[in-house]
Amino acid sequence: MRYGDRTYFRDPENVYPLPCDLPEIHRQSLRTLMLLRVLGGPFCNPHLANRPPKRILEIACGSGLWSGLCHEYFTRRGHPDVAFAGIDVISIAPDLRKQGMNWQFKRHDLRRPRLPFPDDYFDFVFIKDAGMCPSSPAQSASGLSEPLRVLKSGGILEVWDSDWSFRSLLPNPAPARKTTSKEQEIADATATYTFSSATPFTRAQNKFVVDYNSWVEKSFDRLKLTVLPCATIGLSFNSEVDLLENVDSRRVAIPLGDLRWERDGQGKDSKNRPRKALTPEQISIRRTALLTTIQMIEGLEPLLMESSGKGRDEWDRWWAAMTADLLQKGGLASGECLEVSAWWGQKK
Incomplete structure (x- = not known):
């Protein structure tokens, strides 16, 4: 279905x-590359690097970018023969076999009751950014049942996602408890913040982000979707205690702008030292988080326009003012962040 120059289901x-459509594929690809840098690699489970899986399934694989990057990761470590399978409702992934991968793609609607694979088949099942799919673990209490069915005993299930509404991080948050030294090194190198349920946040301060939050919550409520998939995914993992062990998670806040309290010398790093000026890479990470967020808002335009009650001219004025404020006027200095989470566990 066409809406303006965009294509929807x-x-x-x-x-x-x-x-x-192609702009959305590009947005998701940018987001994937950013997440791999912020999270330190194609997966967070600490044991996979030393115990490479033989078969990997990527659910909702889109363009297959993550599978391709994961293949490169294992190939560099001497394991080029890991078999990858990807499933998605639309077929946009290229034939990765031409890149030397052991790759299989199956077109599959996740609303179907069963995944098209036998029981106990994969060593690693990975799901990323599927939080808007109604049957995903972000939206459904039973969203992990099929991924766990096709996972072997001892295999790893890992899910990455990000929340669709935004909060502001308060100054100088302490690193999340249980953060490893490697995880904190990555956070310091990328100018991001590990966080937990105890980390101090407040409501978004930017007026355009406040507008967006109210409209997306209204829209998603009507669609019976949650705007906070990361919290739901955590509940899904914790509810599978009979099937999963060694469950763990990482949560990272990526500031969407140059934070006032960092700039004014109030910001401290994990060792309580004054934060230095952002490096070009750190600036690039934040700009990518912001760009992919603005592109997401653009993609949600039909829903948001309806929830806002705005006509076309009024919406266009809001959009122009919003992009100018966020991209040019430093409107995100109060701590607005993209919150991303990774959850993983091992099947008993």
Whole structure:
């Protein structure tokens, strides 16, 4: 279905709200590359690097970028023969076999009751940014049952996602408890913040982000989707205590701008030293987080326009003012962050 120059699912029973076109593929690719830098690699589970899996399934694989990057990761470590499978409702992934991968793609609607694979088949099942799919672990209490069915005993399940509404991080948050030295080194190098449920946040301060938050919450409530998939994913993992062990997680806040309290010398790093000026890489990470967020808002335009009650002219004025404020006027200096989370566990 066309809306302006964007393409969306035509299926009236599929409530997936983002476009399925080339600009959205590019947005997701940028987000994936940023997440791999912020999280330190293609997965967070600490044991996979030393015990490479033989078969990997990527659910909702999109362009297959993550699978390709994961293949490169294992190939550099002397394991080029790991077999990858990807499934998605639309077929946009290239034939990765031409890049030397052991790769299989299956077109599959996740609303179907069963994944098209036998029981106990994969050593590693990975799900990323599927939080808007109604049957994903971010939206459904039973969202982990099929991924766990096709996972072997001893295999790893890992899920990455980000929240769709935004909060502001208060100055000088302490690193999350249980953060490893490597994780903190990555956070310091990327100018991001590890956080937990105890980390002090407040409501977003930017007026345009406040507008967006209210509209996306209204829209998603109507679609029976949560705007906080990371919290739901955590509950899904913790509810599978009979099947999962060694469950753990990482949560990272990526500031969307140059924070006032960092700039004014109030910001401290994890060793309580004054934060230095952002490096070009750190600036690039934040700009990528902001750009992919603005692109996401653009992709959600049909829903947000309806929830806002704005007509086309009024919406266009809001959009122009919002992009100018966020991109040019430093409107995100109060701590607004993109919150991303990774959860993983081992099947008993």
